[in-house]
Amino acid sequence: MVEKSRAPGLSWYMQRLTALLLVIGLVGHFIVLHYTKLYQDKTSLAADSTAERFGSSPLLWLLFDGMLLIAAMYHAMNGVYNIASDYSPSPTFRRGLAWLLWVVGLAGSVVGLLLLGRFLAMGN
Amino acid sequence: MARESLSYTRELAKNAHEGMLSFLLQRLTGLGLVAYLILHIFSLSSALGGEQKFRDSLSMYNSPLFHVLEWALLAAVVFHMFNGLRIVAVDWFGATRYQRMLFWVAIAASAVVVLGSIPFFFMWR
Numbered sequence: 342m343v344e345k346s347r348a349p350g351l352s353w354y355m356q357r358l359t360a361l362l363l364v365i366g367l368v369g370h371f372i373v374l375h376y377t378k379l380y381q382d383k384t385s386l387a388a389d390s391t392a393e394r395f396g397s398s399p400l401l402w403l404l405f406d407g408m409l410l411i412a413a414m415y416h417a418m419n420g421v422y423n424i425a426s427d428y429s430p431s432p433t434f435r436r437g438l439a440w441l442l443w444v445v446g447l448a449g450s451v452v453g454l455l456l457l458g459r460f461l462a463m464g465n
Numbered sequence: 466m467a468r469e470s471l472s473y474t475r476e477l478a479k480n481a482h483e484g485m486l487s488f489l490l491q492r493l494t495g496l497g498l499v500a501y502l503i504l505h506i507f508s509l510s511s512a513l514g515g516e517q518k519f520r521d522s523l524s525m526y527n528s529p530l531f532h533v534l535e536w537a538l539l540a541a542v543v544f545h546m547f548n549g550l551r552i553v554a555v556d557w558f559g560a561t562r563y564q565r566m567l568f569w570v571a572i573a574a575s576a577v578v579v580l581g582s583i584p585f586f587f588m589w590r
Binding site for chain 1: 496520523535550
């Protein structure tokens with residue numbers, strides 16, 4: 342049976358919105374961590390530069406990295422759900438997967454936020 | 466899953482066009498990046514055990530093998546980003562007419578960034 346076409350739901354918009362946030366977030370992330378800081382600080386990799394970065398402008402980096410974390414988590418979990426949806430899974434499978442993805446996404450976000458707190462402490 | 470991936474390759478062979486290639490590459494890089502994101506947060510969580518643990522785990526990644534993997538990660542991110550921008554351009558900015566050309570623009574832009582990053586990843590460190 343062919344599913345009736347519907348207007349795109351909230352998650353369709355959110356996938357594209359988070360995509361645009363990730364363009365800003367990841368380009369910044371790569372420039373700061375991989376192209377600039379890493380090469381000034383070769384031996385201890387990013388530890389000193391992370392501390393220095395969070396020490397110099399804590400609020401900016403907390404917001405920037407927090408935005409990146411949440412956008413990436415949402416985009417990744419929603420992306421997996423979209424891929425699974427392509428295989429027309431049963432409603433039970435859909436519900437189970439949605440639960441699992443929420444748990445993984447929230448757990449990852451909490452660990453990520455705790456890490457940002459730790460980086461803030463390293464900067465002080 | 467194995468049968469599905471086989472049908473993807475069969476589809477691509479029978480019906481080779483930019484849209485199919487774009488779909489396949491976006492899906493493969495997407496799945497890879499999800500796996501990486503989870504590993505990335507997991508490996509960084511060593512910092513929760515103290516600054517020394519964080520330093521030790523980071524120094525482990527400073528090896529030629531991990532530099533190559535890092536560069537491969539960059540390639541996946543950059544392609545997924547440029548091709549994703551193409552998708553947003555088609556969905557939100559009426560660029561459907563140009564989607565075929567935009568796929569090659571995404572490939573070219575990715576190649577420039579990935580090849581241009583070789584000195585950063587392998588020569589200047």
